[in-house]
Amino acid sequence: MPKPKKPDPDHNLYRRGETWWCRYVLAGIEQRVSLRTTDVKAARRARDRLLRDAAAQREGRGPEPIHKWEDAVEAYLAIQETLVRSGSLSARTAARYETSLIQLSETLEGTVLTEITTATVLDFVIARREDDLSSSTIRNDLTAWSRVLSVAATLGWIEINPARNFDRKTYIGRDADLLNPPVDAEVQALFEEVATWSEDIADLIRWLRETGMRLAEGLAIERGDIHPDGRHATLRRGVKRNSHGLKTRTIDLGRAADMLPRLPLRGRLFPSLSLDSAVVSTRYGQWRRQRQGRENREAAAQGRAPVELARFRLHDLRHAFAIASLTDDPTCIYRLMEHLGHSSVRTTEVYTRFLRGEGAQRRYTRDPNLFGSLPPLADIMLQRRA
Incomplete structure (x- = not known):
């Protein structure tokens, strides 16, 4: 048969x-x-x-209804609101997802859900890379995307979730894989040029480079967070959370302490800048792109090749501080871990791997006359005795 x-x-x-x-x-x-x-x-x-x-x-029945991206977002946000009220999702995480959804909607608005494929996701990732976004930001975007499509799948609007199935390891990687912090001379050149545009952002750039703070931490720090000795600060706002709550920590300000006399005596140290790090990053990115555009036009008018300006994010100043600290004192990794607020030394070890590999030449480009690093242990011991 x-x-x-x-x-x-x-x-x-x-x-x-x-x-x-x-x-x-x-x-x-x-x-x-x-x-x-x-x-x-x-x-x-x-x-x-x-x-x-x-x-x-x-059979005389109508076709299946067509559901679009905004339908799925609306359904997800209703569920997210319930999760926030129940305490299953923090308000801060929900706000981060909503920020990602704003970016995603610029690309996906009006798109039929069944037309979203892994190719759609890849195109989005490539575009975000071209905008010089970090791996962690792109991963956050894809997480928000995946959550929306998960709701759509539960409602029977789609059969698979392309954002969940997307190979993040291959196409996104880790920020550590793309680590390329600016050297001291590049930061100084940026500081001087930005000062002609915005003295407030120029001061923020120096502060971030001298302290290694995250951008959100630098924007949120207040005069009341500075200790009476004027050399230390306790970070309570803008810090990352873990399962146990805020990672509040005390840091040595190093050379940033010399900036305090010309910063506000009350309230935030950078009151003219938005508390929203995304707003400040966007403003800085726009200035950088406009500055490069001016250089390109001037070069074309003069018949020469344009100078490619150094491209790095404000967050890269934190990496530059870490690299300088390990260059000045290779034994400081555990102190550096605590200073940066890492929960594990494995996170901090990315900088030692960088210095053993692509960053091996950093000791030749380090200029301590321009910027400082994590204070030496001997100085810390002297301060404690005093």
């Missing part, structure tokens, strides 16, 4: 070039529809939906 033939998984499918099309009959007329994908698995899913809609029309 002959074995029954297995159904052809690609029935009703054919290709024009690299794009998949679907062929079927409706009301006695052959229909040929582009599925607008080069992925055979996505084509099969799109074909199945078309055939289900055709069957529904033959």
